[in-house]
Amino acid sequence: MSTVRVLLSVAVNHNWSLFQMDVKNAFLHGDLEEEVYMKLPPGHPQESEVNKVCRLHKAIYRLKQSPRAWYSKLSSVLEAAGFKRSHDDSSLFVRSGSNGKLIVLIYVDDLIITGDNIEEIATLKSSLHQQFAIKDLGTLKYFLGIEMATSAKGLFLNQRKYVLDLLEEAHMLDCKAALTPFVSKLQLDDSSELLSNPSVYQRMVGKLIYLTITRPDIAYSVSLISQFMHSPTLLHWEIVKRILRYLKGSIGRGLLLKNHGSNHIMAYTDADWAGNALDRKSTTGFCMFVGGNLVTWKSKKQTVIARSSAEAEYRAMAATACELIWLKRLLADLGYIDNEPMSLFCDNQAAMHIASNPVFHERTKHIEVDCHYIRAQVQSKVINPIYTRSHDQLADLFTKALDSTHLQRLLSKLGSINPLDPA
Incomplete structure (x- = not known):
C-alpha cells in the first residue's frame, strides 16, 4: 500500500490522470508449468470411473499455483509491450520512451494505470482488452476499499464506508464519540481477566490494521493492541472499543494529496x-x-x-x-x-x-x-x-498517546483531514 500512495502522490504532483481496470476471472488466465491433475468434477458423464482424472492446462481457483501463474501471465504481457518491472516492488511496471511515461500498478486482478500521455493509456487499454476479459472502470474512484475523490484541491483518500461497516459489525453506530483513540495516561498491565472468546478481538483488530491504510491517527493505538492477539484481556478489548468510539467521531477523515x-x-x-x-x-x-x-x-x-x-x-x-x-x-x-x-x-x-x-x-x-x-x-x-524541536516532531503521533489538541495539530500537518469538520 505504500507503493500505491507513492504512485498517487507522483501522479498528483504531475497532474496525471488515474484509471482503473479489473480483470474478470483473473486466475483462469494463468498457464500452468507443472503437471496438475484433479478429480472429475460433479456431473461429468464419466464420474463413476474412479480411475480417471483431468489434467489441467490452465489454472483454476483454489489451486495454490493460480496466483503465481496469473502474475506470470500478466507480467509477460506487459513486458512484451515494453514495460520494465520495478526491482523494489514487483507489482509496479514502468515504460518510458519518446511517447511519454506509462505506469501500471497491479494488485491481484485490479490495475491502476497512469502516465503523461492519454493516447498511450488508451492504446494500452485496447491491447489488454485483446489479451484478457477485462473491465474498464474509468477514472480511479474506489480501490481495495479506499474511496478516492479528485477535486481542485487534490486527491482525497478515505475509508468512510469501511468505517461504517466496522461500527455496524461492532454494534457501535450509536455510541458516544471520543476525541482521541487512546487514553494518554492509561498504563497497560497483564492483571486483567482474559477474554473468553479472543477470535472476536482478533477479527476486529485485523480490520483496524487494514484501516490504517488511510488513517495514520490510529496507527499507534492499533500497533499497541495488535501485540496482544494471542491472549487479549478485557482491558485490551476496552481499548479496541475506545478506538471505535474515536472513529465514530471522525468517520470521514482521510488523507489529502496535493500538487506541490x-x-x-x-x-x-x-x-x-x-x-x-x-x-x-x-x-x-x-x-x-x-x-x-x-x-x-x-x-x-x-x-x-x-x-x-x-x-x-x-x-x-x-x-x-x-x-x-x-x-x-x-x-x-x-x-x-x-x-x-x-x-x-x-x-x-x-x-x-x-x-x-x-x-x-x-x-x-x-x-x-x-x-x-x-x-x-x-x-x-x-x-x-x-x-x-520536539513541539514540531510529526512522528510523535506514532510513538505515544496524545491529547486531543496536540493530536489535531499534528494531523493537520500530516495532511489528514475530515471534510465534515466545521470550517
Whole structure:
C-alpha cells in the first residue's frame, strides 16, 4: 500500500490522470508449468470411473499455483509491450520512451494505470482488452476499499464506508464519540481477566490494521493492541472499543494529496524510550513524505531494550533510513532521480551526533552493527539529518498517546483531514 500512495502522490504532483481496470476471472488466465491433475468434477458423464482424472492446462481457483501463474501471465504481457518491472516492488511496471511515461500498478486482478500521455493509456487499454476479459472502470474512484475523490484541491483518500461497516459489525453506530483513540495516561498491565472468546478481538483488530491504510491517527493505538492477539484481556478489548468510539467521531477523515510540484523525499523519526511498562522496550515511529504528501508511516515496538534515549532514537533513525533508501529506489524506478540529500528530521541531538560522527566508540559499542547503517548514509550524503524541536516532531503521533489538541495539530500537518469538520 505504500507503493500505491507513492504512485498517487507522483501522479498528483504531475497532474496525471488515474484509471482503473479489473480483470474478470483473473486466475483462469494463468498457464500452468507443472503437471496438475484433479478429480472429475460433479456431473461429468464419466464420474463413476474412479480411475480417471483431468489434467489441467490452465489454472483454476483454489489451486495454490493460480496466483503465481496469473502474475506470470500478466507480467509477460506487459513486458512484451515494453514495460520494465520495478526491482523494489514487483507489482509496479514502468515504460518510458519518446511517447511519454506509462505506469501500471497491479494488485491481484485490479490495475491502476497512469502516465503523461492519454493516447498511450488508451492504446494500452485496447491491447489488454485483446489479451484478457477485462473491465474498464474509468477514472480511479474506489480501490481495495479506499474511496478516492479528485477535486481542485487534490486527491482525497478515505475509508468512510469501511468505517461504517466496522461500527455496524461492532454494534457501535450509536455510541458516544471520543476525541482521541487512546487514553494518554492509561498504563497497560497483564492483571486483567482474559477474554473468553479472543477470535472476536482478533477479527476486529485485523480490520483496524487494514484501516490504517488511510488513517495514520490510529496507527499507534492499533500497533499497541495488535501485540496482544494471542491472549487479549478485557482491558485490551476496552481499548479496541475506545478506538471505535474515536472513529465514530471522525468517520470521514482521510488523507489529502496535493500538487506541490516536487518529488523531494523527507521523513520525521522519533522514539518513545522505555515507554512500554511491561517490558520497557521503546517504540519507533516515523512518517515519510514524497512531493510534500504523506505516503508511508510506521509505529513499531523495538526488538531490544535500549540503554538510553539516544540509543532508542538512533535505532529509530536506522529503521527510517532503510525506508528512505527504499523510497529513493522506488522513485528512481519511476524515472525520478533526486540528487539532493533526503531530509531526516529528528528531535534528539545526541542521536544525530552519533549518526554523523564515528568517534563515539564508548557510547555506541554496545549497539549492533546494523544500526550504524544510518551513519554510512549520512557520510555518503544520501541522507541529511536535520534537528527539529520536539513541539514540531510529526512522528510523535506514532510513538505515544496524545491529547486531543496536540493530536489535531499534528494531523493537520500530516495532511489528514475530515471534510465534515466545521470550517
